[in-house]
Amino acid sequence: MSNKGNKTSRREFVKSTSTAVVGGTVGLNLLFPKGAFATNQDTIKVGLIGCGGRGSGAANQALAADTNVVLHAMGDAFEDRLQSSLKNLADVHPDKVKVSPEHQYVGFDAYQKVIDSGVDVVLLATPPCFRPDHLTAAIQAGKHVFCEKPMAVDVPGLQKIYQAARMAKEKNLSLMSGFCWRYHFPKRETFQRILEGEIGQVRAVYNTYNTHYLWHKERQQGWTDMEYKLRNWLYHNWLSGDHIAEQAIHSLDMMVWALGNEMPVRAMGTGGRQRRVEEIYGNVYDHFAISYDFDSGAKGFHFSRQQKDTTRAYHLEILGTKGSCLIDCNRRKHEIFDLDGKKVWRYRGDVNDMYQTEHDELFAAIRKGEPINDGEWMANSTLLALWGRMVAYTGQAITKEEVLASKEVLGPDIDAYNWDLAWENAPIAKPGITAFK
Numbered sequence: 229m230s231n232k233g234n235k236t237s238r239r240e241f242v243k244s245t246s247t248a249v250v251g252g253t254v255g256l257n258l259l260f261p262k263g264a265f266a267t268n269q270d271t272i273k274v275g276l277i278g279c280g281g282r283g284s285g286a287a288n289q290a291l292a293a294d295t296n297v298v299l300h301a302m303g304d305a306f307e308d309r310l311q312s313s314l315k316n317l318a319d320v321h322p323d324k325v326k327v328s329p330e331h332q333y334v335g336f337d338a339y340q341k342v343i344d345s346g347v348d349v350v351l352l353a354t355p356p357c358f359r360p361d362h363l364t365a366a367i368q369a370g371k372h373v374f375c376e377k378p379m380a381v382d383v384p385g386l387q388k389i390y391q392a393a394r395m396a397k398e399k400n401l402s403l404m405s406g407f408c409w410r411y412h413f414p415k416r417e418t419f420q421r422i423l424e425g426e427i428g429q430v431r432a433v434y435n436t437y438n439t440h441y442l443w444h445k446e447r448q449q450g451w452t453d454m455e456y457k458l459r460n461w462l463y464h465n466w467l468s469g470d471h472i473a474e475q476a477i478h479s480l481d482m483m484v485w486a487l488g489n490e491m492p493v494r495a496m497g498t499g500g501r502q503r504r505v506e507e508i509y510g511n512v513y514d515h516f517a518i519s520y521d522f523d524s525g526a527k528g529f530h531f532s533r534q535q536k537d538t539t540r541a542y543h544l545e546i547l548g549t550k551g552s553c554l555i556d557c558n559r560r561k562h563e564i565f566d567l568d569g570k571k572v573w574r575y576r577g578d579v580n581d582m583y584q585t586e587h588d589e590l591f592a593a594i595r596k597g598e599p600i601n602d603g604e605w606m607a608n609s610t611l612l613a614l615w616g617r618m619v620a621y622t623g624q625a626i627t628k629e630e631v632l633a634s635k636e637v638l639g640p641d642i643d644a645y646n647w648d649l650a651w652e653n654a655p656i657a658k659p660g661i662t663a664f665k
Contacts, residue, residue: 393603
């Protein structure tokens with residue numbers, strides 16, 4: 229099957245996967261740098277860890293990114309998720325899905341079995357609580373990695389991400405992030421213009437991620453408390469990091485992109501539960517409002533919510549000394565204005581499938597032996613989200629030094645996970661009462 233014919237859209241593929249759920253190879257050529265593939269005659273073997281909608285979508289894109297790539301191993305905590313993902317991927321890529329029964333791993337230790345199965349590239353798409361240990365294990369084993377966002381749910385976990393990113397550089401391994409907007413052609417050109425000074429010095433960035441409710445799975449007979457929570461991981465902050473980290477993080481990433489990846493020095497904000505207050509929604513908030521202060525004097529203003537029947541808003545307004553920029557993801561607008569409000573530019577070029585471009589560029593880098601490493605900035609953008617959650621939960625202003633020194637661990641050690649583990653949610657945070665740790 230041709231590469232072109234395999235490029236099923238992410239939306240179509242994830243939809244089919246969600247509905248299903250409710251090879252001879254040649255080793256690495258040692259004459260080339262470790263992790264590089266000499267020619268397209270070398271088959272790149274991929275392992276998928278986390279077989280939900282996002283993981284299945286990533287695998288679909290990975291298989292479409294290169295003419296000689298196969299899916300070699302799959303791992304998930306749930307058998308049903310793995311099997312539904314495997315079926316859908318095999319339907320789309322019948323010649324590239326080579327996952328034998330002995331390479332289908334189920335359980336909390338499945339990640340290590342996938343890593344040890346002989347794969348060259350690992351796709352990490354489990355709930356984010358597992359990301360630090362999964363990434364560390366993959367890099368230690370010398371694997372190239374696609375790492376979905378967010379990268380951690382607490383700062384101690386994020387410190388492992390920083391360390392793994394440095395290790396990936398030392399080992400000449402590619403580390404690709406799931407911050408897909410960085411791979412979107414319209415945004416790349418727009419942000420390049422901003423960074424080249426087209427609107428002058430950036431003084432403020434207003435960014436939003438306001439959306440509706442997401443899915444929730446009803447408890448089934450026989451599910452333990454751990455299974456119920458893990459199947460609804462969005463609503464437990466020790467599994468997801470809260471929705472500012474799991475979803476709205478994209479807007480925070482673009483905020484610092486506009487500032488040349490400068491990190492703020494101080495944050496303050498608020499948040500809470502107004503609409504999504506039922507017990508089934510765990511201990512996460514349904515809205516956040518955070519302000520970030522930068523050494524340059526710039527300000528960042530972030531607003532996000534997940535509330536039913538409310539107006540959606542997913543955009544950035546970037547204000548500079550010479551003009552302004554509007555990026556409206558809902559209406560697909562990328563425009564620049566002068567100080568009088570006159571439109572002076574709008575994007576008119578190609579609009580790509582950014583999810584596919586991520587994998588196209590990842591596998592091209594692997595072939596060339598020229599690693600991509602998103603590690604530092606993807607960790608920094610995750611820090612922005614965890615920082616925003618902390619100031620909202622506590623009601624306190626927190627500096628960069630203070631947040632980086634946080635010792636708060638939200639969930640159990642990775643080796644402690646089992647289906648009978650009774651891990652209680654922390655109480656719903658109350659600003660002014662919940663302490664910063």
